[in-house]
Amino acid sequence: MSGLAEKLKAGRFVITAEVAPPKGGDVAPALKTAEKLKHVDAINVTDNQGACMRMSPVAVARCLVEEGFEPILQLTCRDRNRMALQSELLGAAALGIKNLLxxxxxxxxxxxxxASRPVFDLDSIQLLQGIRKLESGFDMAGNALISSPGFFVGTAAAPAAEPQDLVLQKIRKKIAAGTDFFQTQAVFSRTQVAAFSTAVRAEKIPVVLGVVLLKSLRMAEFLNDQIPGVQVPQDLLKRLDDADDSLAEGVKIAREMVTWARDLCQGVHLMTFGREDLIPQIMTE
Amino acid sequence: MKDYQAVFLVGCGSCATVCKVGGEEEVFATQEWLEECGHEVTGSMILDEACHIMRAAREIRRFRDQIADADVLLVLSCGAGAQSISDCTDKPVLTGVDPLFLGNVRRFGQYEEKCSLCGDCILNETAGICPVTTCAKGLLNGPCGGMEDGYCEVDRQQQCAWVRIYQRLEKQQRGVFSRVVEPKDWSRKFKPGKHFIDRCSGKNSDL
Known part of the structure; x- marks a missing residue:
């Protein structure tokens, strides 16, 4: 069983972080980042993040397993049809990868x-259903498997996205399809975190709150302009602007979010963009 | 065109005329342009509907002498029309149009892609708005994480298909579309598609 699943089931507050596969044939840069993440519970391995071609996340996740880390393999529907996704999943199971996003x-x-052809043969909900089918011993076409894999499967949520009814409907579909946990997009408002955790509380699905380290005002503005579903509020922008040391202020803001998460969620997913060394500071109670 | 001297021009009176790429005006302009470039134009014609295989073959036959004098046929229609022509002549056929999609006409010169002819339609549940075509990812279960303030991540000028569906369903008091839609049956979209209607038995079949 996945260590992440065990910890969440035992009610332990979990910390996850992220490693991007390198753009090259040597896994060393990814392992170097992972070395700075010794104190997190699981490490997401991104899948051609931002639609930029990089090393296979399955390969990186396996290398992390060999080094004693617990990876969360991210799997998107952009580059593979349902056959490729299923065979990738069986391969991941064989390689000891237990968590998925x-x-x-x-x-x-x-x-x-x-210029590449977008696939999107499945969406995240259909992929989740496909994974549950594989676990039941059958592929998506209904053929029997000779051995079935087992995964702890997360899906994404953007609690700040509008229109809320529509966004919540998709969340409900993910719950119905059997998501084991949610990892959220960064949320900078306690009210929004509270609303989301209330909405999913009845289902007892663990929520791992996305926490971004705002390194500067410029970065916060970039998030507002470029990243869908992420809204850094005015008062935080002002705090970053007023601060003598905006990075230190960013750490302080992240720490406040971790405090909300301890109240309202079951863990945090830290996005520190090269400043993994600041994670202990962010997590200080 | 540089490999060919004498050209016979074919336009189409249907979509290509509406789209201003293969009607009388464009065929005439192309003829002038070819002649300016030093080509000889042996003749031209506008088919009623270039996509009608038998009719195109019949209409083309009326121009056989002018076609016989030509080295090449230049067709100003969609790829479907160009292939009706290439099927009924031994001459090389070139197409002068690069079609993008099956478009609805908003107003003259303004076209919108709304249907992908996918063979697995869910319009009845989605308030008559097709997510297969109008969602950039063709998603069937609601918006992706790229939706921002109701707009699409791929084109910020374009409303998210699922937001449009949501708003129209709400207006019609039909509630939020809640069915978990199973993966699409792409086997309905075998290429090349061939649909056959047997007029005697009344049976249809997809071959």
Whole structure:
């Protein structure tokens, strides 16, 4: 069983972070980042993040397993049809990968292969259903497997996105399809975190809150302009602007969010963008 | 065109005329342009509907002498029309149009893609708005994480298909679309598609 699942079931507050596969044939840069994440419970391995072509996340996740880390393999529907996704999943199971985060995936238009054909044969909900089917001993076409894999499967949520009814409907579909946990997009408002955790509380699905380290005012403005579903509120922008040391202020803000998460959620997913060394500071109670 | 001297021009009176790429005006302009470039134009015609295979073959036959004098046929229609022509002549056929999609006409010169002819339609549940076509990812279970303030991550000028569906369903008091839609049956979209209607038995079949 996945260590992450065990911890969440035991009611322990979990910390996850992220490693991006390198753009090259040597896994060393990813392992170097992972070395700075010794104190987190699980490490997300991104899948051609931002639609930019990089090393296979399955390979990186396996290398992390060999080094004693617990990976969360991110799997998007952008680059593989249902056959490729299922065979990837069986392969991941064989390689000792136990946690997944299934995503629809960014459109290739954002990435470095703009001319590539977007696949989207499945969406994140259908992929989740497909995984549950594999676990029951059958593939998506109904053929029997000779051995069935087992995964702890998360899905994404953007609690701040509007219109809320519509966004919540998709969350409900993910719950119905059997998501084991949610990892959220960064949320900067305690009210929004509270509303989301109330909405899913009845289902007892663990929520791992996305926490971004705002390194500067410029970065916060970039998030507001460029990242869908992420809204850094005015008062935080002002705090970053007024601060003598905006990075220190960013750490303080992240720490406040971790405090909300301890109250309202079951863990945090830290996005520190190269400042993994600041994680202990962010997590100080 | 540089490999060919004498050209016979074919336009189409249907979509290509509406789209201003293969009607009388464009065929005439192309003829002038070819002649300016030193080509000889042996003749031209506008088919009623270039996509009608038998009719295109019949209409083309009326121009056989002018076609016989030509080295090449230049067709100003969609790819479907160009292939009706290439099927009924031994001459090389070139197409002068690069079609993008099956478009609805908003007003003259303004076209919108609304249907992908996918063979697995869910319009009845989605308030008559097709997510297969109008969602950039063709998603069937609601918006992706890229939706921002109701707009699409791929084109910020474009409303998210699922927001449009949501708003129209709400207006019609039909509630939020809640069915978990199973993966799409792409086997309905075998290429090349071939639909056959047997007029005697009344049976339809997809071959």
């Amino acid at each position: 299934v995503l629809t995936g960014d459109h290739p238009r954002f990435g470095d292969h703009k």
